[in-house]
Amino acid sequence: MLRVISANLNGIRSAVSKGFLEWLAVQDADFICLQELKAQADNMTADMLNPPGYYGYFHYAEKKGYSGVGVYARRQPLQIIEGLGVPEIDAEGRYLELVYDTLSIISVYLPSGSSGDHRQAAKFVFMEHFFAHLANLVKCGRQVILCGDWNIAHKEIDLKNWKGNLKNSGFLPEERAWLTRVFDEIGWVDVYRRLHPEATGDAYTWWSNRGQAWAKNVGWRIDYQIASPEIAATATTASIYKEQRFSDHAPLTIDYETAL
Template sequence: MRLFRLVSLNLNGIRSAANKGLLPWAESMQIDCMGVQELKAQAGDLEGRFEHIAGMAGHFHCAQKKGYSGVGLYTRHEPSEVRIGWGHPEFDDEGRYVELRFDRPGRKDRPRFSIVSCYFPSGSSSEERQQAKFRFLAAFHPFLVALKAEREFILVGDVNIAHQPVDLKNWRSNQKNSGFLPEERAWMTRALDELGLVDVHRRLRPHDTGEAYTWWSNRGQAWANNVGWRIDYQLATPGVAAAARQVAVYKDQRFSDHAPLTVDYDFRL
């Protein structure tokens, strides 16, 4: 049986990523579902060009502000339901959440299951945005608790948090910087330990260091010197995480300042 291939990628602009070769790469990868973040596009920009990629249909949550945020999920499998936004007006206006549900009521052997593409706020630009990030984290945890109580899911996306020192090159000098603050790292620990989500990459490759990075600053020679951060994740409920078989971070081409994170799962929708 062919494995189910799930990809997550922050595009840093879908038009920019397309100009850098995203579409032929996606065609070559035999992807079943791809979560994307930072579309930086409105619905009109997507029409006629990005509604379908590599045989997959796209479902999008665009930000009200032009050229900002936005997430999508591409799938070659028909969802039973599409949910846009997670019910928090401040962050739903920013286009940060899309969920595809694959419920099969006639199949008692199939649990209720969702795939989510989510783009967590960054706090690096200002203290105001850092406080917004804290508000997001505070509200999103109980939302995930409720979601996990009713269904299995995989959340893919740019979480904008490096969890442990192994997840970034210069951890000592970044302990007071957004993305590696103690409060942010504690949120991740709580999501994994208390909520019980599984960091699929770490489950499959617990000792990965530099090869696990998924984002590199555009400043200096971060890419050339592999001064990276692991801030893109696939977080799954335990039942789904147990089906994960292999993980890879693709670095042969650069479509944005992030690299695609691919996990193959041994299940069918």
């Protein structure tokens, strides 16, 4: 079995202060993909860099306290790929890939466009480059699991207040159509949806800090594990952990009946 966790931490230092590493220690995960580190290397403690039993790999943003992705892995990879090869994207620390013989594990953090038109434009630029990358990745010959905060809710069942968000970043028609193309044209699989095709409120992974969204479960499903078809077909269980709150997102855990 292969257990993979995706977790947007909204600041690794904050999440660790809320018990994230203690929780992680009892999850028996093979990979933990992290997003929104909001830290640089000199902010990281030894346990943040390498929790017991894991090797830590990170792609930090150049801007302090911003973005950044990482992966904790039980085994060292053959190769580490940081970024997409696009300088303005890679400066924000949004893509990290660990390459093994038959598998690639990726942590990805798509931009949010909610802070203004300039950031929505940056999000669309990222999506354009990332779509081409996803198309090429399918041809790499390895199985691939992409974990992360994609900042897009795909369908109406993926957020509580879909009618009120039709013109908002994260649920724009162009964003949703792009994600449909990722699945239907390229062939990637939304693993959680494969296992839970009808789930609504139980499927949410992010809640705004405004308006008692958490208490009322006014959430969005924007954190995904998106995989190549062969390994996606081996997925057996998917769960979203809500008993403790480490950030405004909840960790997504999926078990695959495969071996590294």
